[in-house]
Amino acid sequence: MLTNAVRVVSVNNLIEVRNLVKHFEVSGGLFSRNKRIIKAVDGIDFEIKAGESLGLVGQSGCGKTTTARSLCLLDPKTSGDVNFYNSESQKMESIDEIDDEGLRQFRRNMQMIFQDPYESLNPRWTLKDIIKEPLDIHNIGDLKDREEAVIEILKTVGLTPPQNYLSRYPHEISGGQRQRVSIARTLIMKPKFVICDEPTSMLDVSIRISIMDLMLNLAKELNVSYLYITHDLAVARYMCNRIAVMFNGKIVEIAESEELLQNPIHPYTKRLISSIPIPDPNYKRERYEVNYDELDKIISNNPDKKMIDIGNGHFVASHDTKGFFIET
């Protein structure tokens, strides 16, 4: 089991997710009693070490964003444990059991960058107000301190001179600048853990790489861990130390980035990698075909979610009782 295998009892783990489950109930209508349950996230385990970035890849609807939203307490999780490293008490604490002060600590250290830079900034606020909102909420420093912090972080994310941006509104700047502002807003509290929900997928390709480089540099500088959600394996490889592949609410394979891309084992991972286009018109990558319905059936018929250790920190889900995944 993954949890057993990787549980190196170390204070280095920043966040541990154990058997996280998020089910949505869909009622059939006002008078119908039967309720359908959608298993958006169905028992996933992973952990992120301090300073490490984990990529979460998978097709749309496989539960990546739901995982993120449950992690940062936006939607209450159905069951499972999320443990967060509390730097004050120097130990892992379950977010279900922490008190208000602990929750405040947790919120200070956890931030999220959203996909759509056009929707994630309040259009009626100036950039200064947007960026210093976390400081206002947590009541850190006086007004002058906050203003200085805003100027400082604007310089850090490369919006210079900062004075030009302080009193602007989000509609007055471009998409890339907006995403820089969201990053600034996220990092002004110096959090330890940032969830990035496809932060570059809405940007132009030309701007994308500069934003990703900015995020990498900031991660190095501020020692931030990312949970980087994307559907693009190339982006995940560029940004992350490790990659977890999700399929229909379950993690099917998790490994170091290079290891996963060079040596994919699960059929779904193979399918994903074979779909990365090669920028050479003369060469066509051989497509690895997977019957998703069959795969889904196999997974749901074998609720025992054993992960097999391949070595090198590479784990693959096994779907049949014999302990092997199904080759299609």
Next chain:
Amino acid sequence: MDNLKNEKEIAKSLRRKAISKNWKLFKQSRLGMVGLIIVFFFFILSILQPILFLTGIWDQGTYNPVVGYVDQTQDFLVVECPKEFPTEKYEKRTDCPGRNEVNIKTLFYSDGEVGETIQLNLQPAPPSRDHILGTDSLGRDVFSQIMEGSQVAFLLGILSATLGVGISTLLGTIAAFFGGRVDAYLMRQSDLVLMLPTLPLLFIISAFAELKIWHLAVVLGTIGGLGGSVITIKSQALQVKVKPFVDSARITGGSNMKILFSHVLPNVAPLALLFMVFSVTGAIASESVLSFLGLLNIEMSWGLMIYLAQVEGYIFSGLKFWWLILPAGLSVTFLTGGFYLVGRGLDEVFNPRLRKR
């Protein structure tokens, strides 16, 4: 320090730019500008009257819209029309009383024998130099009444619209934000209020209580605020509620109240302002109807002017006494229309989809 100063200047210039941009957008809609001019005209009228009284250009005795009176009398000789027509003196029957003479049949208010000289009132007098729009049957200046009426209309319209929009914005955002039972209750309530016919309800209320202008504003505001606008504002707030900036405030740890007041309300405000402008129209129209039916305890208003003209029978004489009916009627029409057009203009500013490219 230099930086901060610089920043403030930039902020000021940016704000000025934003205002001028919105103003330019508003100016593009010609209807909105027409509406604004009409509303501005009536606003000038309503603030002109106190100024005229204070500066002494108008004296209260003559021009007060409620108790002002100007003596416009003339001596008339009472004559009797001959029985046979035509005679040498009177060629047509309608000519019967000559200049400064009056037929005995037309003496409604005073007694008089044939051959006596009698003093008669000339009210309602047509427009003259002293009274731009003439006087009504009690000798009060119609123009001054129109001014007073526009004060009443502005007071009532803006008061009830502010109250109504305040209520519906608050309830709508609360319904959207908290959802569940609160939402269900508020929505059923606004369905119920929507179902109530406003005017008959106001008739009943005025039968039990003396409605003054303040009371009417509160009643109209409450009915408007609990009604359909709650549903519309709720739908707008629902759109705002799921925006990522609300999520990110929540992740950071913002309380519900803080998110409600600093994120959701400001983004619902433009729609609320639009509703406010449109609901002014309804309030003014309701006031006119109520005071035309004599159900309001109010000293002067446009509806009351038409009511008086109707009670005294002048409304049936076609346009012979036009100054008693037309100014008040047109004022109601134009001011409500003006507010509606302003609303349309604002709509184009706030709803980018309506903008012409």
